[in-house]
Amino acid sequence: MISATLPEKVLDIFTSLCTIPHGSGNTKAISDFCAEYARSRGLSVQQDAHDNLIIRLPASAGYEQHPAVILQGHLDMVCEKDAASSVNFESDGLKLCREGDILFAEGTTLGGDDGIAVAMGLALIDTDIPHPPVELVFTSDEEIGMLGASAMDMSSLSGRILMNIDSEEEGVLTVACAGGERVDLRFPVPHTPTAGKGLRITLGGFAGGHSGTEIGNGRENACFELIKLLFGVSGSFDIRLSSLSGGSKDNAIPRECTALLICDPDALRTAADALCTALRSREPEAFVRMEQAVIADALSPEYSRRVLGLLAGLPCGVQRMVPGLEGQVQTSLNLGILRLEKDELRASYLVRSSVNGERDALTAQLTGAVCAAGGHAVTSGRYPAWEYRPGSRLQEVLSDVWKEITGASPRVLSIHAGLECGVFSGKLPGLDCVSFGPNIHDIHTTRERLELSSAGRCWALMCETLRRL
16 A cells, blocks of 8 residues: 655745646636646656646556546635735745645645645656556646536547546545536516515525525525515505515525515515424524515506516526435425516526536426516526436445545545546536545635545555555
8 A cells, every 4th residue: 555644845835836836817827837837857858828738648667558547626725815925926926834744835726626636646646655546637627616527629639537536525536526507687677666665575585695505504594585475465465566686696595685565564574474384494593574665666466476487487496416325415496596677587597417418407497487488598507417327337446445545435425516537527517526635724715624534545546546456
C-alpha cells in the first residue's frame, strides 16, 4: 500500500500554482505553467484555445496493455477576499499560511478547489508509482458554468475510466450528478383598473437553501405554498390578484413570497393560519403577515383563478429518488422566481435530474402547460446529467482501497447539482467515472482550509487505485 502521507512534491507544486493568478476567466498563465511542466519532462501536451489541457503520461513497465485512465480537475479558482486584503487577483499570487495540518491563504480563498487536483496530477509525473496509461485533463472555467469542459474537443481521449478529484469531503465517492435546465414561463394577463382597498399577504420565514443540495431535506417553497393557498381559497370566494413576488434566483429555494390582492380578509386569514400550522413540522419559522393595501389594478376573479390554477397544477420540489441510493434525489424542479406584474406573469424554474430523460420530460411538461394556456416558454443553461452506473469497476476498486487506508467503507452518493463528470459522460459514451477529494472546508470563501493529512489519504487512494487498475 502506498503511503498516506502527502508527498512534499505535491505541496511544492500546489505552492507554485498559488503564485500564479488563476481566477475564472484568467487561466492562460496557469495552463501554460502546467503545459511547460509536462513538456520539460518529455510528455505529449495538447492545449486548446480555451486553456484546456490534455497531458499524456505513458504507462509504467508492465502496464502498457492496461486501459488508459483519465485523471481530471479544473484550473480555475473562485476569487474572494476580505475587505482588508490588498491582493489583486489579476496580477498577484496568494499568501499561503500553514497551521499544523491546515493550509489556508491570508485574507483570500485558497483555491484548493481545485488546485489540489492539478498538483496531484503533475506530481504523478515525477513518481515511480506503477500505473496504466494516464491522461491528465485539466479544464478551464469550471466555476462559472463548466465552460472549458463544455467547449473541449474530447475526441482524442482514449480513456473510458475517469477519476475526478473535485469533491471536498474525504470518504465520499460521488457516482452521479444532476443535469439541469432553466425554464422561464411567460403568460399574458389582462389587468383592469380598480380603485379600493385590498390586502398584502406575505408568507415567509422559510429556511430556503440551495435548490439542488437542500431540496431533498424537507425545505418547502414559499412561492409554491402561497400559490396553493390562494388557489385553494379561490374556489370558495372571489380573489382578484394584482401582483405576486417571490424568489430571486432559480437555484435558491424561495424563503418568502408576497401577493397583492382583493379578497375576504377573514376567510383568507383562517386558511393562512391553517397552512402555517400544517407547515410547522417542516418549516418551524413560517409566518403569515397580512396588511391593508391600496389596489390600483387587478385581474378579474376568473382570470385570477386561471393563473393560480396554472401554477398550482405544475410540479414543484422532489419528483423522484435514486433507486438503489437511499435518500438521494434523482429528479426535482424549483420555482425560483415568481413575478406577476402589469400584463405579464413570469415564473422561472430550474429543472434537475441525474437522468437526462426525466429532466427533458419535466421541461416538456412545463412548456406544454404554459403554451396550452396561451403563454410561451424559453429554455436556457442546459447541462447534461451524469447517470448512476451500477456495477462500476472503478467504484469497486476505490471502495476497496479506501477501506484498506482508513478501515472504513466510503459513502457512495449522488449529488443533486452539476459536476464536470456530466459533461465528460455526455461526450465519452460508456465512461466509468467517480469523483472524490480531500477535506476542504468553506470553499468559495476566505475561510477556505485544506486538510493536508486528508489530501495525503486521497493521494494514496489515487495512486493505489491506478496501480490496481
